[in-house]
Amino acid sequence: GESVGLHLPTLSVQEGDNSIINCAYSNSASDYFIWYKQESGKGPQFIIDIRSNMDKRQGQRVTVLLNKTVKHLSLQIAATQPGDSAVYFCAEILTGANSKLTFGKGITLSVRP
């Protein structure tokens, strides 16, 4: 079946360094992708999204890259801060009828002071 997965379960980075979180997806028909951040006890928080007709999108301190050739998605966080510590999920959507999100299991980002 189709799935979205994350390459690594945990990532530890030094405060101030850049973080890169990777994600693989398998549904080549997916046309919209979203990164969410989830802090303990909270619901997923929207970070950034990208459409399949784009390969890069920048936000504030975050950049999402999409490589459709290898079905790979990444989230780059510049100058990682302690407040960035959380679980990050990538999600894919085939927009249209119901647009349900298909999530990966999540990767934990831990920022060392």
Add this chain to the structure above:
Amino acid sequence: GAGVSQSPSNKVTEKGKDVELRCDPISGHTALYWYRQSLGQGLEFLIYFQGNSAPDKSGLPSDRFSAERTGGSVSTLTIQRTQQEDSAVYLCASSLGTGMNQPQHFGDGTRLSIL
């Protein structure tokens, strides 16, 4: 409030009891979704509403689960005769629509514990 609101935030109940979970979406959002998140896991789709209708119920795990939405706004997820495996965080999300650039925004969930 501006965000998706869910209640109760926590619910502990005995096996076999029925529970009802509530979701207030962001005002003006026509699409509403229910997901389930087990400990340390990703999110599992349960059901989707467009307005008051539910075109996709494919994720409901059994006939003990049902959901409704009235007035195109508030939704309730009901679990009958709860089982221990129903213990999870139930998350609700809403979006303006189902097209691109209309991301789903989540509430903080209801943490359901079945004793």
